[in-house]
Amino acid sequence: MIPELFFAYFAFAIVLFSIIVITRKNPVHSVLWMLLLFFHIAGLYLFLNAEFMAVMQVIVYAGGILVLFLFVVMLVSLKEEIKVARFIGAWPTGFTFAVALFIVILMSLRSFVAGPQGKYTIDLIKSESNIKVLGKLLYTDFLFPFEIASLILLVAMVGAIVLAKKRFKG
Amino acid sequence: MVPLNWYMLLSAAVFTIGVFGFLSRRNIIIMFMSIELMLNGVNISLISFSHYLQDMRGQILAFFVIAVAAAEAVIGLAIVIALFRNKATVHVDKINEMKG
Incomplete structure (x- = not known):
C-alpha cells in the first residue's frame, strides 16, 4: 500500500x-x-x-x-x-499527434512480455553497493562506449566555445 | 510492489508531453526543455526496466543518455546564443532565412 x-x-x-x-x-x-x-x-x-x-x-x-x-x-x-501567443495557431495538430502517440504506446504495452531476469538481484547489489556494481560494469564491459561518451563531451565543449564566441572582423 | 506497467505508463506520459511541447511551442528555449523532458521519460523507463529485470545495463544506458543530453544541451544553447546575436530573437518562426 x-x-x-x-x-x-x-x-x-x-x-x-x-x-x-x-x-x-x-x-x-x-x-x-x-x-x-x-x-x-x-x-x-x-x-x-x-x-x-x-x-x-x-x-x-x-x-x-x-x-x-x-x-x-x-x-x-x-x-x-x-x-506573443503561448502556443502556435496549429497547436491542435500537435496535440492530436501527441495523443495518438500515447495511444499507440498504450496499445503496444498490452502485448509487452518481460525478458528473462538478469543476475543482478537486489541482494547482490546490496552486498556490493550500487556504485561498485555500476563502476565495475562501466570499466569492463562498457569501456569503449564510456570512452566514446567522454569524446562526445569533449566535442560538445569545443563546439560550444566555437559557436558562442564573438567573431572579430578583419 | 508497484507493477512495471505503471512506470512505463508514466514514462510514456512524460514523453508525450515532451512531444506536444516540442510541436506546439515556438520559443527555442522551451523547445529544448521539451527535448530534455522526452529524454527524461526514456530514462524513467530504462531505470525501471533495470530494476524489474535485475539487469544493470538499463542504468548504464541511462547514464549514457544523460551524458548525451548534457552534450546536446550545451551545443543547442550555444546555437541559441549565436542565433540571438545575429537575429535578436528566440522565436523560431522568425528564423526563415533558408525559406524551408
Missing part, C-alpha cells in the same frame, strides 16, 4: 510539473518548475534502487543543465517574447 501511494504521488507530481513546464509563458518560470520536476524524478530513481542515477540526475540535470538554461535565458532578452 505504501509503495503504491509513494509512486502515485511521484507520478502525479511528475506529470503535473511536465505540463506546467511546457505551458508557462516565461521561460524562467519553466526552468524553475523543471528543477522541481528533476528532483521528483531523482526521488523516483531512489525508489527504484538506483542511487547513483538519482545523484547523477540531481548533479548533472539540476546542477548543470538547468543552470546552463538559466544562464541562456538571462543572456537573451525576453521582452517581446512574453507578448
Whole structure:
C-alpha cells in the first residue's frame, strides 16, 4: 500500500510539473518548475534502487543543465517574447499527434512480455553497493562506449566555445 | 510492489508531453526543455526496466543518455546564443532565412 501511494504521488507530481513546464509563458518560470520536476524524478530513481542515477540526475540535470538554461535565458532578452501567443495557431495538430502517440504506446504495452531476469538481484547489489556494481560494469564491459561518451563531451565543449564566441572582423 | 506497467505508463506520459511541447511551442528555449523532458521519460523507463529485470545495463544506458543530453544541451544553447546575436530573437518562426 505504501509503495503504491509513494509512486502515485511521484507520478502525479511528475506529470503535473511536465505540463506546467511546457505551458508557462516565461521561460524562467519553466526552468524553475523543471528543477522541481528533476528532483521528483531523482526521488523516483531512489525508489527504484538506483542511487547513483538519482545523484547523477540531481548533479548533472539540476546542477548543470538547468543552470546552463538559466544562464541562456538571462543572456537573451525576453521582452517581446512574453507578448506573443503561448502556443502556435496549429497547436491542435500537435496535440492530436501527441495523443495518438500515447495511444499507440498504450496499445503496444498490452502485448509487452518481460525478458528473462538478469543476475543482478537486489541482494547482490546490496552486498556490493550500487556504485561498485555500476563502476565495475562501466570499466569492463562498457569501456569503449564510456570512452566514446567522454569524446562526445569533449566535442560538445569545443563546439560550444566555437559557436558562442564573438567573431572579430578583419 | 508497484507493477512495471505503471512506470512505463508514466514514462510514456512524460514523453508525450515532451512531444506536444516540442510541436506546439515556438520559443527555442522551451523547445529544448521539451527535448530534455522526452529524454527524461526514456530514462524513467530504462531505470525501471533495470530494476524489474535485475539487469544493470538499463542504468548504464541511462547514464549514457544523460551524458548525451548534457552534450546536446550545451551545443543547442550555444546555437541559441549565436542565433540571438545575429537575429535578436528566440522565436523560431522568425528564423526563415533558408525559406524551408
